Amino acid sequence: MNGATVLIVDDELYIRRLLTATLARAGYQIEEAGDAKQALALAERVKPELVLLDLGLPDRDGLELVQPLRRGGKAAVVVVSAREGTEDKVAALDLGADDYVTKPFDTEELLARVRAALRHKLGERGAPSAITAGDLSIDLVTRRIVRSGEEVHLTRKEYDVLAALAAAPDRVVTHQTILAAAWPHDYDRRIEYLRIVVRNLRGKIEADPARPAIITNELGVGYRLRTTL
Known part of the structure; x- marks a missing residue:
């Protein structure tokens, strides 16, 4: 399998399973984390191309992870959160998130957002797609x-x-x-x-x-x- 590695960071098991099934069918390789500590350790080890990040984590606010997970701009970060407030969306995007998707989400739309975020990262690095x-x-x-x-x-x-x-x-x-x-x-x-x-x-x-x-x-x-x- 050649698909990009996606790190799913969410404390809800059923959400992780839904995202894993959706992304695996699309050919992506998946890593999962249920909290911030595990997410940062996995990100350092597997170097994901994209992170799907929930904000409501048990040990830290997900907003605090946006910049560390981006790894100097090399990884795309798409926030997937139940928080619908404008302040959270603006904060996430200002911190460097590539996109913000609210729960509940349509899986096909989420896949489109993932593809767009990966394409955007390639463009930022000056690499052809x-x-x-x-x-x-x-x-x-x-x-x-x-x-x-x-x-x-x-x-x-x-x-x-x-x-x-x-x-x-x-x-x-x-x-x-x-x-x-x-x-x-x-x-x-x-x-x-x-x-x-x-x-x-x-x-x-x-x-x-x-x-x-x-x-x-x-x-x-x-x-x-x-x-x-």
């Missing part, structure tokens, strides 16, 4: 990879490496930049791991993995994702 390289298409919002009309299923590491390259199409991306994107912990950042993942990626997306045309080496520096073949 979709890349085409020959018969390969990479959608960085839905995390869908298609080659010759057939969906390509990648592991999480394979997708993270491909996304790091797709964020800078036709430009050299250094080994260290890719390692930092795909291996969040310093002690895991080994060039051998990257080489293995790139080899596996080429086996899935290249017409001839022995003569790669999409992901090319820049000897001793990094890799380049070529869009003009």
Whole structure:
């Protein structure tokens, strides 16, 4: 599964189950937290692309989590709360939340808000939302990879490496930049791991993995994702 990782932060179990079922059907990977402490620990460990945040948490007000969960603007935050007051909405948005959805919510509308928030984050970082390289298409919002009309299923590491390259199409991306994107912990950042993942990626997306045309080496520096073949 290639879907973006979404962290659901809500103290109500049935809400978490509803959101998990909805998002999993749409192809997202899910992590759940029932309180603020667990949410911050999970966010640090799994580095979600998006957080669905309830404000009525048992140990802290959810508004206090908006900025820490955004991780310097790298994660999108969509507040999902029963609070309908204008003051709460304004406060959440002023703190950096990307959107505010009130409970009860329509699941299809929520999915649309999630897609919009992810697309907005990509735009903020100057990354294209979709890349085409020959018969390969990479959608960085839905995390869908298609080659010759057939969906390509990648592991999480394979997708993270491909996304790091797709964020800078036709430009050299250094080994260290890719390692930092795909291996969040310093002690895991080994060039051998990257080489293995790139080899596996080429086996899935290249017409001839022995003569790669999409992901090319820049000897001793990094890799380049070529869009003009």
